[in-house]
Structure formats: C-alpha cells, structure tokens
Amino acid sequence: MELAQARKARTTTARHGGRILADALVAQGIDHVFEVPGESFLDTLDGLYDNKGKIKLVTCRFEAGAVNMADAFGKLTGRPAAAMVTRGPGACHGAIGVHVAYQDSTPMLLFVGQIPHEDTGRDAFQEVDYRQMFAPLAKWVTQIDYAKRIPEVVAHAVDVATSGRPGPVVIALSEEMQKDQVQTPDLPRAHTTKAFPDPDSLHQMRTLLAKSKKPIAVVGGSCWTPQGRQALHKFVQQNNIPVTVGFRRQSHYDGTSENFAGDLGVGSDPGLIGKLKEADLILAIGSRLGDAVTQGYTLLDMAGAVPIIQVLPDGAEIGRVFRPALGIVSDLNVFALAAAALEPVTPSWSAWTRDLRSLREAQRAVPNYDGTLNLGTVMRELETLLAPDAIVTTDAGNFAGWATRFLNFSEGQRYIGPTNGAMGYSVPAAVGAKIAFPDRMVVSMVGDGGFMMTGQEIATAFHHGVAPIVLVFNNQMYGTIRMHQERAYPWRVSGTALTNPDFCKYIEAFGGHGEIVTATEEFTPAFKRAVESGKPALIELRTNPEQINTRATIADLRAGRKPPKAAPKPKRAAAPAHRVSPAKKRG
Numbered sequence: 268m269e270l271a272q273a274r275k276a277r278t279t280t281a282r283h284g285g286r287i288l289a290d291a292l293v294a295q296g297i298d299h300v301f302e303v304p305g306e307s308f309l310d311t312l313d314g315l316y317d318n319k320g321k322i323k324l325v326t327c328r329f330e331a332g333a334v335n336m337a338d339a340f341g342k343l344t345g346r347p348a349a350a351m352v353t354r355g356p357g358a359c360h361g362a363i364g365v366h367v368a369y370q371d372s373t374p375m376l377l378f379v380g381q382i383p384h385e386d387t388g389r390d391a392f393q394e395v396d397y398r399q400m401f402a403p404l405a406k407w408v409t410q411i412d413y414a415k416r417i418p419e420v421v422a423h424a425v426d427v428a429t430s431g432r433p434g435p436v437v438i439a440l441s442e443e444m445q446k447d448q449v450q451t452p453d454l455p456r457a458h459t460t461k462a463f464p465d466p467d468s469l470h471q472m473r474t475l476l477a478k479s480k481k482p483i484a485v486v487g488g489s490c491w492t493p494q495g496r497q498a499l500h501k502f503v504q505q506n507n508i509p510v511t512v513g514f515r516r517q518s519h520y521d522g523t524s525e526n527f528a529g530d531l532g533v534g535s536d537p538g539l540i541g542k543l544k545e546a547d548l549i550l551a552i553g554s555r556l557g558d559a560v561t562q563g564y565t566l567l568d569m570a571g572a573v574p575i576i577q578v579l580p581d582g583a584e585i586g587r588v589f590r591p592a593l594g595i596v597s598d599l600n601v602f603a604l605a606a607a608a609l610e611p612v613t614p615s616w617s618a619w620t621r622d623l624r625s626l627r628e629a630q631r632a633v634p635n636y637d638g639t640l641n642l643g644t645v646m647r648e649l650e651t652l653l654a655p656d657a658i659v660t661t662d663a664g665n666f667a668g669w670a671t672r673f674l675n676f677s678e679g680q681r682y683i684g685p686t687n688g689a690m691g692y693s694v695p696a697a698v699g700a701k702i703a704f705p706d707r708m709v710v711s712m713v714g715d716g717g718f719m720m721t722g723q724e725i726a727t728a729f730h731h732g733v734a735p736i737v738l739v740f741n742n743q744m745y746g747t748i749r750m751h752q753e754r755a756y757p758w759r760v761s762g763t764a765l766t767n768p769d770f771c772k773y774i775e776a777f778g779g780h781g782e783i784v785t786a787t788e789e790f791t792p793a794f795k796r797a798v799e800s801g802k803p804a805l806i807e808l809r810t811n812p813e814q815i816n817t818r819a820t821i822a823d824l825r826a827g828r829k830p831p832k833a834a835p836k837p838k839r840a841a842a843p844a845h846r847v848s849p850a851k852k853r854g
C-alpha cells in the first residue's frame with residue numbers, strides 16, 4: 268500500500284473488531300475462509316458479511332473438515348486459507364487439521380473464538396488456554412485481546428505461516444475485543460524476498476554430484492510452484508538423476524518421466540528401498556528425511572556415511588536426524604531455478620537411472636489378484652480417465668497403497684494427502700480442492716473407515732455447488748490395523764471389523780450420483796457415468812477383504828502360524844461378505 272493510501276486508511280472511521288479482522292484478511296490476501304460457526308465469533312462473521320465479494324465463506328459440517336479444507340487449499344495454492352472454529356469443543360474438533368498442517372508444512376491460519384477476557388481462568392463455559400493446547404501442534408499460537416492490534420497480528424500471522432518451513436498459526440479472538448469499536452488502519456502485505464542458495468553451496472553441490480556414481484534425489488516439501496517444478500524437472504533431466512518422492516508427495520515429480528523411480532513411504536517397493544541403500548549421494552530437495560520416508564529412520568546412516576545434500580527453507584530443520592554433507596537453506600522454488608541454471612555434470616550413471624526406472628515399471632505391472640475386482644487394474648484405468656489437471660486427494664489407510672503403487676501422476680496433476688497419517692482428510696480435502704479449483708476434476712480416494720469419519724462434508728459440496736467424485740474402498744474393516752493385528756496377533760481379530768451403510772443410498776440421499784463396482788470391468792463405465800452426472804458422486808469399490816494390501820493377503824500374514832489354542836475356531840479370514848444389492852449393480 269502506498270503512503271497516501273496508508274494515511275487515508277489511518278483516518279478511517281471506527282469499525283468493530285470483527286470487521287477489522289475481516290478487512291485485515293483481505294489486506295493480507297486471504298480470500299477463503301472455511302468455518303463452522305459459533306457464538307464466540309459473531310462479530311467476525313458480521314465483518315465477513317461486509318466482505319462478501321472479496322472472501323469466499325465456506326460453511327462446513329465439522330471443524331476437522333473445515334480445517335482439512337483449508338489445508339488442502341494451502342497445499343494446492345501455496346497460499347494460506349483461514350479456518351474459523353468456536354471455542355473449546357470447536358477448537359478440539361479442529362485440532363487434527365492443525366496437526367496435519369504442521370507435519371505437512373502447509374501454510375494456514377486457524378481463528379478460534381475465545382471467552383470474554385475478564386472471565387479468563389474461571390473455567391468459564393468452553394474455556395481453553397489455546398497457547399497451551401496448540402503449543403506442540405502449531406507453528407505459532409497467539410491471542411488478540413485488543414482490537415487495535417488485529418491488523419498487526421494478522422499480518423504477522425501470515426508472515427509466520429508462509430515463511431521458512433510453512434505451517435499453521437492459531438489465533439484466539441477474545442470475545443469482547445471483536446465488539447470493540449476502534450479506529451485502526453489496515454496494514455499492507457509485506458513483500459519479502461525468498462531465501463536463495465549461495466553460489467558456494469551450489470558449487471559444492473555440483474562437485475559432490477560430479478564425484479557420485481549412484482546419486483538419487485528425494486523430493487518433498489510444500490509450496491512448490493509450477494515454475495519451481497519446471498526448473499526442478501530441468502535440473503534433474505539435464506543431470507539424469509533418478510527421482511523418488513516423499514510419503515504422500517507422489518505428484519511432486521512427473522510420474523511419466525523416465526527419471527521417476529517411485530515413492531518412499533508406507534508400503535514402498537522393497538526393491539527401491541534396497542536401491543536407496545546402494546546410493547552414494549542423497550539429494551534431499553525439500554524432504555525432511557522423516558520417519559515414513561526413511562522407513563522409521565533406518566534407511567540412511569545418521570552419521571552421514573553416504574553423503575546427503577539437504578535443501579530446506581528452514582536452517583533449523585537441516586540435519587535434524589541425518590547429518591548432511593551439505594545443507595542448503597533456500598526456498599525450494601528458488602533453489603530449483605538456481606540448480607537448473609548450473610552447468611550440468613556429465614552423468615556416469617545412466618544405467619543406474621534406467622535400473623531405477625525399470626523397478627518402477629515392474630512395480631506397476633499388475634499381478635493377477637484373486638477376486639473379481641482387481642484394484643491394480645482399476646488404478647491403471649483411472650490413470651487414463653483422470654483429466655490432465657486432475658486433483659486426487661487421499662486419506663490414511665492401506666487402500667492408498669493401490670494408488671501409490673500403480674498410478675503415475677503426470678505434470679499437471681496433483682495428489683495430496685495427510686503425511687501425518689490422519690484419517691478423515693480425503694473427503695474434506697476434495698471439497699476444499701473443488702472450491703479452490705471448480706473447473707478441475709477432483710477425485711477423493713478413501714477407505715470405508717475414513718469415509719465414515721468425515722464423509723458428511725459431502726453436504727458442504729452440495730451446499731457450495733461443487734462436484735467431487737469420491738472412490739470408497741470398502742473392505743468392511745479398518746484394514747491397516749487388521750494387517751498390523753494379523754502380524755502381531757494372527758487369527759485374533761479384535762476391534763477392527765466394521766459394519767457400513769449402503770454408500771450408494773447415502774450419496775443419493777443428498778441428491779448425488781452413486782455407483783457400486785464389484786468387478787474390474789465395471790469401473791471405467793461407472794467412473795464415466797459419475798463424471799457425466801455432473802453431480803457429487805460416490806463410487807463404492809467392493810474390494811476383496813482378504814487382499815489386505817497390494818503385496819499380501821491375510822492368509823500370507825498368517826502363513827505358518829497356527830491359531831492359538833485359546834482362540835475361537837477360525838472363521839474365514841475376511842470380514843462378512845459384502846451385501847450386494849442387485850438393483851444397484853451396474854456394469
């Protein structure tokens with residue numbers, strides 16, 4: 268904002284705190300608010316009423332859904348959205364989304380209505396100290412007690428959420444402060460330059476690369492821009508470096524590229540994990556080399572026997588677990604541009620790169636799974652049905668392994684999911700994605716367990732007139748936990764079976780389009796009908812519960828292990844067979 272404008276702003280008439288807050292969001296470039304209302308922030312809702320044309324207000328059905336939608340918006344745009352929830356219970360429901368955003372490095376603001384300041388410490392109705400509650404979950408937690416300070420705190424919150432390692436900021440709003448009528452100017456956005464890699468580091472990186480015989484890149488992080496991705500592509504291609512991606516960062520690199528070697532995370536290709544152990548240089552670009560990527564911190568040597576180059580926007584995160592030979596503090600996109608401008612080395616590892624790519628290809632060859640519905644083939648078909656700019660959201664659960672193993676995402680497509688393994692993410696994320704990008708195809712993948720956690724956010728899709736397509740992988744169980752259970756306590760099924768509603772009727776009750784798929788050849792026509800319906804749609808994939816993941820059956824997990832004597836006579840390994848309503852079976 269120019270000085271003259273700033274002066275003009277200073278002379279504005281008094282506004283109530285809620286209005287000042289809504290105006291501050293506009294001033295800081297926040298244009299989406301996802302909320303479940305509460306009487307604790309009526310004034311802020313009123314302030315948003317005056318900003319209708321500038322901020323899209325999305326009313327949700329559950330606070331976890333609202334915060335997950337804001338997270339998906341941040342993941343896809345690189346810009347923070349705001350979520351708003353009420354005090355106490357609302358904040359507790361929303362907390363899971365703050366944890367997702369924190370572990371996934373997503374920029375986001377969460378506003379929480381707070382009790383009147385004068386009642387602090389009385390255990391007042393719905394009172395919570397948010398600084399304590401969110402301390403380990405958020406990047407920064409604060410509270411606004413004076414309306415005059417709203418513009419300052421909101422501006423700083425956006426700076427914190429978007430700088431260094433991006434993350435969620437929680438801002439509690441004292442109730443009476445929102446009602447106060449004060450005169451205070453809106454503040455301009457800060458234009459800051461991004462951290463860029465120093466030339467010496469880039470030179471060292473090039474030297475290490477030139478010495479290497481078996482380098483491998485691990486790409487992760489958040490807030491990649493199309494330009495940054497393009498530059499990364501160029502850098503990798505011209506040096507012919509094989510690329511892996513971090514857990515649930517599947518679309519960070521073009522899966523159709525000859526350099527793409529697959530993902531590191533839960534259920535990754537054991538062959539790829541073996542190759543990582545053979546590598547003589549790890550180029551971690553945006554990856555924190557965290558728990559899932561490093562297979563529980565076992566994949567790499569902590570003392571750095573194999574040299575690691577780690578590029579992250581926050582120096583404090585570099586070498587947090589594994590000591591790098593070279594740490595580069597830089598914005599990821601700026602790094603990629605600088606790396607792409609370096610003179611390429613003459614790679615001596617073409618065979619190594621080809622080897623890694625052929626591993627990926629081999630992984631994608633679909634085995635002849637038992638049962639009528641082969642999810643590997645379904646994923647390969649889905650690949651041909653997804654629009655070139657489709658967005659796919661995922662939940663936590665074993666079903667997600669089908670996508671990571673068999674589906675390649677091309678350059679324009681995006682795949683987002685909770686790297687912190689939070690169930691209930693996918694459906695709200697798909698709704699948030701579709702609200703952010705109404706013209707793009709959005710497909711949610713979710714298990715029957717995850718769908719029943721936050722599937723009601725489909726109501727938000729209807730309310731706001733957007734139409735995601737939800738694929739429910741129904742195995743009638745919390746399959747992931749059943750898998751762990753069968754490994755630890757074979758035959759003793761305890762607390763992991765589920766009884767589900769008729770998912771088709773569920774979506775139809777909202778006025779949406781439902782399909783049931785029980786055989787491989789039914790999938791493509793069902794998906795096409797779902798797209799053509801133009802309505803929010805749900806396709807229930809009735810999967811073979813015996814096939815517990817892409818690599819094992821329950822019988823495999825039990826193999827050679829006798830049922831314990833005390834156990835009841837073993838029934839079939841699977842949960843009860845699916846109820847198939849013949850009327851709904853289409854094909």
Ligand SMILES: Cc1ncc(C[n+]2csc(CCOP(=O)(O)OP(=O)(O)O)c2C)c(N)n1
Pocket residue numbers: 662663664665666667688689690691713714715716717718740742744745746747748
């Ligand atoms: C919020 C939350 N609760 C519990 C878990 C533990 N958990 C991880 S996967 C899983 C089962 C998921 O079941 P479903 O969505 O049906 O997918 P499936 O594993 O059967 O494919 C559970 C309970 C979790 N990760 N997140």
Ligand SMILES: [Mg+2]
Pocket residue numbers: 714715716740741742743744745746
């Ligand atoms: Mg399940």
